[in-house]
Amino acid sequence: MQEKIKKNNSKVKLKNEENKTYERNKKNKKSYNLKVNNVAEVSRNKENSQVEEREDIVIGRNAVIEALKGEGTIETLYISNGNLEGSIKTIVGLAKEKRVIIREVDRRKLDSMCNGEVHQGVIAKITPYKYSQVSDILELAEKRGESPFIVILDEVEDPHNLGSIIRTAELFGVHGIIIPKRRSASVTSTVYKSSVGAVEHVKIAKVTNLNAIIEELKESGIWVYGADIRAEEYSYQVDFSGPCALIIGNEGRGISKLTVQKCDKLIKIPMVGKINSLNASVAGGIMMYEVLKGRLK
Structure with missing residues (x-):
């Protein structure tokens, strides 16, 4: 009889230990998830604060063509290496007419300049937009x-x-x-x-x-x-x-x-x-x- 009671006590003790372990793991998991979420949120906020809209560049072929036709000052034209097909030829021609500095650069350079936006192989660095009265x-x-x-x-x-x-x-x-x-x-x-x-x-x-x-x-x-x-x-x-x-x-x-x-x-x-x-x-x-x-x- 005593042996049976002892055995039952051992089972209860084991069960209690399992419950404690479960609760501890649950708590640790919750704490870990909270920490991960906080880190992710901080990372997102940091990323958002770093990605600022630039007012000194024009990206995309049509936009650059209109900028070259306009009266604004274009300081430098950046085009992707070897990308001289289609409307890029028109852009280069307009830039030469206006005596704009043209630089052929690696595509990764263009990606970094516009924070990964689709640039179609061309970016114009301009004097920031001049507002009217x-x-x-x-x-x-x-x-x-x-x-x-x-x-x-x-x-x-x-x-x-x-x-x-x-x-x-x-x-x-x-x-x-x-x-x-x-x-x-x-x-x-x-x-x-x-x-x-x-x-x-x-x-x-x-x-x-x-x-x-x-x-x-x-x-x-x-x-x-x-x-x-x-x-x-x-x-x-x-x-x-x-x-x-x-x-x-x-x-x-x-x-x-x-x-x-x-x-x-x-x-x-x-x-x-x-x-x-x-x-x-x-x-x-x-x-x-x-x-x-x-x-x-």
């Missing part, structure tokens, strides 16, 4: 004998959206784009590429106080429209033939509350689908088309 935009409209058509971007932060909006603006006859200095994408290599070089043909003003500029535009006789889903009037119902400024809001938040109050009128795009919002660049494109269509009548 709002007065330059108004002068351009006057020079063309047209009513001012301005696009105002209220904290559009995605450089791809900014690039797409610039490209559309150039096609639809916008005289200039106004962006805020804070919480907004700037003209970088990604914007150059996304705009397919249209950056070289559109005046862009970067301002400190967006709402103060809106007030100045209104005082000069420009009607300010805000693209907002809460509007009661549709874009196709509006007469855009006079001087106008069109405000496109942030990708997630839309137009800020204070800026909405500055608008003369809010307008919206008709939609019948289940998703009630559009990408900022798509919405901007539809609105800009409406303005152009109204002016062609």
Whole structure:
């Protein structure tokens, strides 16, 4: 009997030891996973902080061609070794006409310059983009004998959206784009590429106080429209033939509350689908088309 009790006690003791070991391993595993996750998070944050958008390079063949055709200063043209086929020949020809320094480099050099973005074998090092003044935009409209058509971007932060909006603006006859200095994408290599070089043909003003500029535009006789889903009037119902400024809001938040109050009128795009919002660049494109269509009548 005593031997049986002893045996049972041994089993209980062994079971307790197994439970302790299990709990200890579980705790250690949890601690290890937490540590690994923290290291991974730190690594991601570090990587994100190191990858900054450069404003002194243009990447991609079409963007570089437009940069060479434009008035900006190109300091050096970098092309991949032996990559002289297709449009690269055009790029080299334009660079020679402008007496731009051409350097053939290893493809890995190009990769490192643009943080691994697709460069198509060519990168142009430029003098950082020179922003215009709002007065330059108004002068351009006057020079063309047209009513001012301005696009105002209220904290559009995605450089791809900014690039797409610039490209559309150039096609639809916008005289200039106004962006805020804070919480907004700037003209970088990604914007150059996304705009397919249209950056070289559109005046862009970067301002400190967006709402103060809106007030100045209104005082000069420009009607300010805000693209907002809460509007009661549709874009196709509006007469855009006079001087106008069109405000496109942030990708997630839309137009800020204070800026909405500055608008003369809010307008919206008709939609019948289940998703009630559009990408900022798509919405901007539809609105800009409406303005152009109204002016062609």
